[in-house]
Amino acid sequence: MKKLLTVFFICTAFIANAQKSTENLVQYVKPIVGTQRMGHTFPGATVPFGMVQLSPETDTASYDLNGHYNPKVYEYCAGYQYEDKTIVGFSHTHFSGTGHSDLGDFLIMPTVGKLKLNPGTVDKPHSGYRSPFSHANEVSEANYYKVKLDEHNIIAEMTTTTRVGFHQYTFPKSDSAHIILDLMSGIYNYPDKNVWTYMRVIDDTHVVGYRLTNGWARTRALYFAMTFSKPFIAHGYKNYSKREVYGGFWGKFNQTKDFPEIAGKQLRAYFDFKTEEGEKIKIKFAISPVSMDGAVANMNAEATTWDFDKVKNDGQAQWEKELHKITISGNKELKENFYTSMYHTMINPTVYMDVDGQYKGLDQNIHKADGFTNYTTFSLWDTHRALHPLFNIIDPERNADMVKSMMAHFDLSPEHMLPVWSNSANENWCMSGYHSVSVLADAVVKGNAPFDANKALEDCVTTARHKDYLGIGYYMDMGFIPDEKDANSVSSTLEYAYDDWCIAQMAKKLGNTAIYDEFIKRSENYKNVYDPKSGFMHPKTADGKFRKNFDPFTTINQGFIEGNAWNYTLYVPHDPASLIKLMGGNKRFIVYVDSLFSYNLPDKYFAETEDITKDGIIGNYVHGNEPSHHVAYLYDWTDKPWKAQEKIRMILPKMYKPTPDGLGGNDDTGQMSAWYIFSSLGFYPVAPASDQYAIGSPAVDGATVQVGGGKTFAIHVNNQNAKNVYIQKIVLNGKPLDKMFLSHADIMNGGEITFFMGPKHK
Amino acid sequence: MKKLLTVFFICTAFIANAQKSTENLVQYVKPIVGTQRMGHTFPGATVPFGMVQLSPETDTASYDLNGHYNPKVYEYCAGYQYEDKTIVGFSHTHFSGTGHSDLGDFLIMPTVGKLKLNPGTVDKPHSGYRSPFSHANEVSEANYYKVKLDEHNIIAEMTTTTRVGFHQYTFPKSDSAHIILDLMSGIYNYPDKNVWTYMRVIDDTHVVGYRLTNGWARTRALYFAMTFSKPFIAHGYKNYSKREVYGGFWGKFNQTKDFPEIAGKQLRAYFDFKTEEGEKIKIKFAISPVSMDGAVANMNAEATTWDFDKVKNDGQAQWEKELHKITISGNKELKENFYTSMYHTMINPTVYMDVDGQYKGLDQNIHKADGFTNYTTFSLWDTHRALHPLFNIIDPERNADMVKSMMAHFDLSPEHMLPVWSNSANENWCMSGYHSVSVLADAVVKGNAPFDANKALEDCVTTARHKDYLGIGYYMDMGFIPDEKDANSVSSTLEYAYDDWCIAQMAKKLGNTAIYDEFIKRSENYKNVYDPKSGFMHPKTADGKFRKNFDPFTTINQGFIEGNAWNYTLYVPHDPASLIKLMGGNKRFIVYVDSLFSYNLPDKYFAETEDITKDGIIGNYVHGNEPSHHVAYLYDWTDKPWKAQEKIRMILPKMYKPTPDGLGGNDDTGQMSAWYIFSSLGFYPVAPASDQYAIGSPAVDGATVQVGGGKTFAIHVNNQNAKNVYIQKIVLNGKPLDKMFLSHADIMNGGEITFFMGPKHK
Structure with missing residues (x-):
């Protein structure tokens, strides 16, 4: 009976897909x-x-x-x-x-x-x-x-x-x-x-x-x-x-x-x-x-x-063809938001080679891409978060080509580093971290690695051990970057910790215990910059003392890049459970995140926020820039995941409108739009390089995701509207889902999920 | 008997050569x-x-x-x-x-x-x-x-x-x-x-x-x-x-x-x-x-x-290996002059391609040389005169590669012109004329054309018909360039006339009567700028009148480039006989050339002469720049060829010394040195693209020229010294030579020539 039911549901999904596939979706792209x-x-x-x-x-x-x-x-x-x-x-x-x-x-x-x-x-x-x-x-x-x-x-x-x-x-x-x-x-x-x-x-x-x-x-x-x-x-x-x-x-x-x-x-x-x-x-x-x-x-x-x-x-x-990879049910405004977001996720990275496969390499010589399409325009501080994970679902082959392009970049890099911001055979070094490792690890962990995965791991490790780059030496030797050594000592320490966890996951998948051990240890370095006294990730000097003059609201000279301590303190995407413990446990953590959304940030702080309009900020939560993109989903690790649902459904209509001024901050080569795609479908990759997605609150009435090989992942959403944002029940392939997480396999194997929505949280 | 004698002489030449071939010649290069x-x-x-x-x-x-x-x-x-x-x-x-x-x-x-x-x-x-x-x-x-x-x-x-x-x-x-x-x-x-x-x-x-x-x-x-x-x-x-x-x-x-x-x-x-x-x-x-x-x-x-x-x-x-292509007898100073000149003829043009044959073309794209070595650094206004003719004797294969390089230049030229001054995938347009046609024609006429000679002719004709370039349009329509249209109207008219004669000779060799007729007619255009009243090649306005204000001594604003009317009037290398007639016949012509060498040029004229020291001038004869390089040999067309011998032997020691200040003007990528090589051997290519060399007065005591295929052309000089500069008799391959000209075949077939010298002219 169960088996029959599954078959029935899959057939329904196929029919729904077949019905929708003829709709002109370009009409919704603005x-x-x-x-x-x-x-x-x-x-x-x-x-x-x-x-x-x-x-x-x-x-x-x-x-x-x-x-x-x-x-x-x-x-x-x-x-x-x-x-x-x-x-x-x-x-x-x-x-x-x-x-x-x-x-x-x-x-x-x-x-x-x-x-x-x-x-x-x-x-x-x-x-x-x-x-x-x-x-x-x-x-x-x-x-x-x-x-x-x-x-x-x-x-x-x-x-x-x-x-x-x-x-x-x-x-x-x-x-x-x-x-x-x-x-x-x-x-x-x-x-x-x-x-x-x-x-x-x-x-x-x-x-x-x-x-x-x-x-x-x-x-x-x-x-x-x-x-x-x-x-x-x-x-x-x-x-x-x-x-x-x-x-x-x-x-x-x-x-x-x-x-x-x-x-x-x-x-x-x-x-x-x-x-x-x-x-x-x-x-x-x-x-x-x-x-x-x-x-x-x-x-x-x-x-x-x-x-x-x-x-x-x-x-x-x-x-x-590209837009049809996800077909959705919803009204016109929703479709305009959704397909405009889909469109914006497919502008960058850009093809960077001639029809014969030749391209200019980072060494300013001409190279020929061997069996892949070479890409440039990698804004990785942004796009490792949701854009590349999205590609791993709806366009894995292209994502693998992007990984190959990044590895080709590494091979020609005079610094022997994976790309930070790759722009037309040049490295811009824009922003912090070495987040290309997140993209490589995400592909490997999710089984989308038609490249030499061990070489990819080596490239990541070499990059992560580059002691001359932006405080990595201090980070490796001391477990954190001293405040006096780098203006962004705290955010870099946090970002490196996440990146190192990515490397550890990749090593684990590839059975490389030594590398796993080295990097899983490094991934805990975030703990070294948490000050239990201030309750924030906090700049720390080489003598081990936390800095005295400290303003957790400002983004200027507090040890963070493009973000303040309030937002960045939550940046431990790879281990929210430990973070919650570090910050005083479930209850105190919820208060903290609630405060982030409800705080009325004085204008003086707003004026110093780069790249976003005032509309890109909700309270003290900055959606118009990337470091907080995972924040709303952190409630899933508390006993009040319904707060994630509430916040996500608040963010979606505020931050995405099908109008010229419809984006509250830089789209950042599609990262802002990729957040929209995931969140409106009801889940989000909080920590790329894990195979887990945290569940939020779907804003579509239904969707079918083409996951390759003719398979689809159908998303049914019952009784959803602007008020019915709370999940009452989730059924995955006919079985109730008793956690707020989906695995990558759940999606890529094909199947269906049904969200039952209501006006009150459970 | 005659045959035996020839064999004997050839054997002597071989022996002489064999003896000399082990001598270190690099020692003489300074x-x-x-x-x-x-x-x-x-x-x-x-x-x-x-x-x-x-x-x-x-x-x-x-x-x-x-x-x-x-x-x-x-x-x-x-x-x-x-x-x-x-x-x-x-x-x-x-x-x-x-x-x-x-x-x-x-x-x-x-x-x-x-x-x-x-x-x-x-x-x-x-x-x-x-x-x-x-x-x-x-x-x-x-x-x-x-x-x-x-x-x-x-x-x-x-x-x-x-x-x-x-x-x-x-x-x-x-x-x-x-x-x-x-x-x-x-x-x-x-x-x-x-x-x-x-x-x-x-x-x-x-x-x-x-x-x-x-x-x-x-x-x-x-x-x-x-x-x-x-x-x-x-x-x-x-x-x-x-x-x-x-x-x-x-x-x-x-x-x-x-x-x-x-x-x-x-x-x-x-x-x-x-x-x-x-x-x-x-x-x-x-x-x-x-x-x-x-x-x-x-x-x-x-x-x-x-x-x-x-x-x-x-x-x-x-x-x-290169220097041994001509071995000479003479004292140390002579050898230093000779082999330093040989050396200076082999610096430019320069190889311009990688070991795999790739080079940058005039279109700024990368090309591959197909079966030839690509060269650049063509200073053709200078080098068409004697340098390329020298290569046609001692290094014909390289000269053919240079022609191929020039034709490749033409193929990529946005103006559809052969090179004027080719410098590293660029055209400098330096100096006047389209003298590359002289180089191509010289190679074709002399039978050194392992390239598509008809294509070469086409390239020459296209170049010569480029009406937008430096007065060619006026020249084609009116038979001369009007003074008011171009600052160098007279020298350009003269140079085009010579170049056109080259094209005609090439067409004749290739049996193209139409092109021959067109260009042999153009080659007479020099006559249009000769003013019988002034007795000089003279600037002429569009109305057919010769300019009134005219100074034949100055190089400034008189219609000539890098030369005055006195020197340039003699620039009809392709038809000295007609020039002599035009200028009033044998006697008046000799007086003219004699005056050129004997005139005491006031310092005010000297001061304006480009690229040469005062030592580069003899009287009003400017050896330090190219337009007069053929002048001394013009006596061969008069009844006093001994004056050529006298003048050449005066020029040689004055203009070439084995000392740092030993050159009286720019060496011009080897043209000045090529003049030395030819003149010290006793002959000179007055009009490249003819197969004739005018005989001067050898300054060596003997020489053996390797002319390819194991053959040699031996030059014996009897009784030559600084005073014995006059030719008494010439024997070519055992037969008295009763003219002051050698043919290219005389040289390239191998054989020997003997000059008998004396202190008085005959």
Whole structure:
């Protein structure tokens, strides 16, 4: 009977899935979400994990915590701010949701009338090639962006393949139409990001070139190949840098007009056309991290058509396939939140290799990916928490390729370390910890390791023993980082302890007892920075004494990075039970976490919080940044797990809205969105590298997760609504679940779970 | 009988050759010749046509016509000026004898004592790492250079393979010995040549990196791999450029000391050692135009030993082989002049590809040379005259590879032109004409064309029809370049006419009548700028009138480049007979040329003459620059060829001495030296692309030229000395020669020629 019932349920799941699979899910994706204020997402076109991410630039140099222009505060990271009134053009590379900036390569802008090669200023938009625009004339979809450029009466449309951007510009009738290629433009150009650029006009429809920048990536080269659908009738450039050595020799040709090639530090080029009313000029724009020849090969492989709609549709079909990995039941707003989040989890990391497998390695040499797709844009301090665990469920093969990319990074790392923040063949060293070990360990522990797992363990161990890096030496020798040795001594100690636990889990899985012993011991180091007197993780000096001047509310100079002691004290994701004990037991712990959510943080503390709007904070709980993402789930280790359910259902609608200002903090290359996916499905990976998920409170009415091999994990949610947030009962594959945890196998084996919800906690 | 005699003579030649072949000829090579004043040669180490040319830098920014420091006058081109008192270090790339500068990559300097990372100044040598030195402690040989660095009491020695520089530094005992790698240093750095540099310390004996410069080559990248014979005990760097974007992130490591990698615009690095008295630290330093991996591969292929003497001896053996292609009889001074000239003809062009055949093309992509060695450093305005014709006799295979390199350049040229001045995957456009066609035509006409000769002709024709380039359009449409359209209208018209004749000869050889007809007609365009009234080639305006204000002595604004009307009027190398007619016939022509040599040029004219010392001028005849190199031989077309003999024997000792100041002008990558080789052997290629050589007056007592296939061309000179400069009789292969011309076949078929000399002309 039991067996039959299971079969019945599975069949139901399949039918539900089959029914849902035809629904257009791209319709729910709103790339515009997060473009206002601090989300740092972009509204432009990309396929999943595309190397080209083609999006408008609104040229906001910097903005303040409310997303308003302020040159002295925050960087403009994704190229587009919803409140801006003008567009300067469309560039081919973007980060999604980061807190620092780079990219924005190869800006293209169509104009008519008198040629202006300067972008002009926000205050005087007519002084340059920029154009005012209106959101009323803007369409932003997965792999499609459209906007009317009011200044020029041009409709701009764009779509992409993995390595090629497709532009389609519908012009008015003009004897003086231009397409500008601005090689100077870039995101966060301060102080002088361009190192060198080169451009070669092969004929009147083909141009190639490259750009070398010194930005967040210290030495980043990107190559391009550009094809016009219609021959230009003239072309030229202007060099905005100071005079060059021997510049006069090249003057033997008139290089300004119709030059065959040009190189320099600050170049803007233009291409002239005559257009009829409604005439479309299209551009294919391929990029390569390897060479101009590589860009041409990428173009030839991926851009075989001038049919813009076909390219758009092919790309949207890729999105449909990815989005269908989780189908949900719920209202439109829920689906918009959910599929926009799904979309945002599939922008970064990005493919970083040519169609022939060649890519630039961290050693600045050209390498060939052997049997995997090479990725870059790893914001691992953020993404190890939920993004990579999500990939391990719905896209394990890609996650394994990402692990292989990280191991290839290790092999070429001059410091012999796994990536911290990998950006286009460069290491940014952004943020703390060595959280790549979490990603590698999570894959190994969860059985998703089609790579040399023992080599992966070695890479982790080598990284974790790098005594010269950010206090690791002190940490290894003393069990903590002394306050006087590092500004972030406490958060680094906590993060290393978690990472070390990951390494221990991996070693355990691989049967390496010596490494397990070494690192399980290190993983307890968090205890060394807990001060029972203050009741917080607390900066400690080398003499073993806790610092006297201490403010647990501020994030400034208290030993923590991007967080205060109140939040960071809870950062022991790998051993909440011990943490609870350390903090005085179940009751005191609950009071502590309750207080975090209910405290009314004075404005003076808010003002110093990076990368998040005030909306990204609930009480003193900071959801707009990552260190607290696991916090609500910690109630599962107390006797009041219903408090987790309550808090999660409070956070979800507050922090995620299907509107431009719908994200309360940086999306951080998808981590914020991955939290949404897990939490709205009802569970969350509190400690990646364990095979356990803590249960929260599902916000969907039901869901089917494709877990590979044709299997599905069906989530049924009975009687859920905004008030019925409390779990009354859980049935897993026909059996009551008597704990607040799911295992990875529970999900990946396929099956079904049913949540019975009610308005009161049990 | 006749036959027997010939056999006898040939046997004699063979015996003579066999006897001479064991003589050490490297002993006569004095690389120091031309390093004083305007020769612009360098004294350092290289194998023939080496990619690495490792030589000391004396850091003279610029100097005047007498070779004295003057920052406002001339560039420092080869890195070394004999009169300088200090050496700043040893760099790996140099031009030999050019008039403009670039290169000087990767400067290495050993020091002891307090670390100084600035080179210091000439006035205060102790303020930096530079060292005083003395010529008494200097040895400069083919592929070997040695000097004592007085400041540091270090003996520096260097030698090379084609792609690897070998350094050997003998230190005193020191606890503080350093080897500095200065990535900022370069030749003619003004105003800001370095674009970007990168360095990666792999371990304590291996370093790789690259440098991107914007110099005479607009965009030049060079990669390196460096290996120390002894592990350094510490290393560090200083960045002399302004702060970098996000520079702080890399500060997570202490990168100043023992950094793993660094990148920036202005870097100097150091490596620390402890040394015993007399301890040798050696460095292998490989370069590549392709990549760091390429440099490593070049290192592995060529630098398999640490035996410095072996590398030196192997390289000198290469020189012996090359030098033995012409063995001569004569005194020591003659041999020093001759073999130093031979040496200087084999420095440039330079190999420009890795051991695997990969090289960077003019399109900035990586290419693979298919069946040839790729070369760069083509100073064709100079070298088409005698250097490439010399190669067609003694090294035809290499010359054909150079032609193939030039054709590969054409294939990648965005302007679709053969090289004008090719420098490391860049076109400098230096000087006028399209003289590569002379090189291609000379090879084809002389039967040295193991390449697609018809394609070569096409490349020439396409180049010659490039209407946008330097007045070619006017030249094609009007038969001359109007004075008002180009500052060098007359010299360009003359040069194009000669080049066009070359194309015609090539077309004739290939049976292409249409091209022959077109270009033989163009080759007569020189007539259009001859003014019978002034008696000179004369600037002419578009209305067909000759310019009124005209000074045939000055080189400034008279329609000529690097020459005056007096010299340039004789520039019709392809048709002296017609020129003589045009200028009023035999008698008037002789008076004209006589006057050229006897005129006492006022100092005011001398002061404006570029690239030559006053010693480079005889009367108004300018031997120190190329346009007059054929002039003395023009007497062969008159009834007084003995005047050619007289003038040539006057020029030879005046212009070529085996002393540092022995060259009267830029050696121009070997053209000046090639003139010496030909002229001292007794003949000269007045018009390359003809198969004729005009006979002068041999200055050797005899010579044997290896012409390939085991054949030799023996030159016997009877009764020659400084007074006996006049030819009494010539016997070619046993037959009296009754003309003043030799054919290419006469030489290349092997055989012998005997000059009978006397004190009076016949």
